[in-house]
Amino acid sequence: MQGQFLIIGSAVVIAFVIVIVILHLVNRAEAKYYKNKIKSLEVQRNMVASTPVLLELSKVEPIIKNDKMEEKYNLWQDKFSYIKDHRLSLIDDMLIDMDTYLENKDYKSCGYRIAKTEIEIYKIRESAERLLDEIKDITLSEEKYRTIVTKLKAKYRTLCKEFNDHKELYGFMQEAVELQLENIEKRFLDFEKVMEVNDYNEVVHICKALDAMIEHMDILIKEMPDVLLMANTVIPKRMKDVNETYKEMTEEGYNLEYLNVEYNLEESKKNIEKILENVKMINLEGSMFDLKTMLEYYDSLFIDFEKERLSRKVFEETIKDFFDKLEKTNKLVSDVFEQLDDIKNMYDLNDEDVQIIHDVNKVLVVINDDYKILVAKTNANSCAYSMLNADLESLSERLAVMNDDFDKALKSLGNMYDDEVRAREQLEEIQEFLKSSKDKMRSYKLPIISDNYFVQLSEAKEALQEVVKELSIKPIVIKTLNTRVDTARDLVLKLYTTTNEMIKTAQLAEMSIVYGNRYRSKYAEIDKGLIDAEELFYKGKYKESLDMSLKAVSIVDEKIYRKLLGVYDEQ
16 A cells, blocks of 8 residues: 555656646747747847938938938938937837846746837838938939939030031031030030939929930931932932933933923922921921932932833834834735635635634734824824833734734645645546556456456546546535545555556466476376366456466475566566
8 A cells, every 4th residue: 555655656746847847848948939039129120220321311411402402411310310319229128128028937028028019110110211212212313313414415425526527517507506506505504403402303304305305416417417418419410410311312202201200300399498498497307218219219210211212222123023024914914815705716715714814804904003003103202112112012912913813824725725736646646546557457468357346447437537526616625625535546546456466466377377387298187277277267267276276386396486476576
């Protein structure tokens, strides 16, 4: 029992010790927390104290130029002194109180003081920063606008130097430019005056005005010499050259009315006067563009003048060539048109060919009329050569198209004539073949001529008569004529071939029988074969006769046919 009490007592002691330790640790942690918070507040207090108000105030002091500014300066000093000497002192007292509470472990009172101090430091920081912003409005503005004006003065001096170095280029505008520069100088003085009273609203206006004036002067200084040179010298000289060239070419017979040179010269004079008036008013807006446009226009006129000179040369060369082609075409079309009735009587022309010839004649009449108008324009000098060239080119194209159509018609007529000539030539050739066939047959005196041969001969003769008949009919139908010629040629050539083959076969059969006669007494078979061959020959069966004789003779001479052919070819 005593042992149990001992154990329980020990446990209680241990638990008590643990509680004590835990409480100690918690106390330490809490003390550390508040200590860190106090240190943070000290840092914040020091940051407020280090606000660069005094630095900015030191920048203000040199620029104090009036009582108002001095009053502001003193007020800012007082405000910062109050913040530093009074409000920050209160913060210091509060920090001391917090240290005391912390040492006494009065964490509740310490926490309350920390919260109150944080609020107070925030208010003081806001006041200090607001004060700093007020001061910077002056110091930064001073620096800002001084920097702006310094740059503007540098640019202004550059413009003055450029003007003074080339003053002679500005002619009658020297005094006006100098006056503008003086006005800018006065605005710089105005800037200094408002800076003295720290009227920064007016400073802004003056800076903007100076920037615009200097920008405008920059344009004036750079462009005015060129504008004056262009308006007073370059353009007038170019106008004079254009006018002289225009008059010379007009006297030489060129029509240049379409260029409106005289009107544009007058308008250019008015525009130059207007530009010079604007220059006097120190207004160059659009002047250089207008002058360059005028210069480009007059440069283009010289191109147009040269174009007209070239056009005249081309026109004088091409119109002669066109006239020669037109005259040649007129004669050819006229000849064909005059002979058209005779041609129609000779050949059966199709309606399309006849219509083409009539259409060509109509088109040619119009082309001739248009050519006369073109010549009249040329003689009257009522049109520019570039336009005359365009009209001539159009006429040439129309004449070329018409000639193509006419050539097609002529080709068709020419083919008809060629077909007729060819038909007559072939008729003579065919007649010769027929005569040759008849002569050969007559000279060889075959014992019998087959009926088929006489049928072929009759067909050939009739075909030739059809050709002769077709050539005698007017107008000739070329298509029919060509068909008749082709038929006659085929039939006569067939007869000619038949004649030659018949005579050749008969001759070879006769030669074979004669050759075999030498073997009749010795070979009964040859004799019998030759007798049969002779009977066939006199019956007009020359092919069968040749075959029979060759078969009989081949008993003693297998090469008999080849030998006979050799002898026949040598005849």
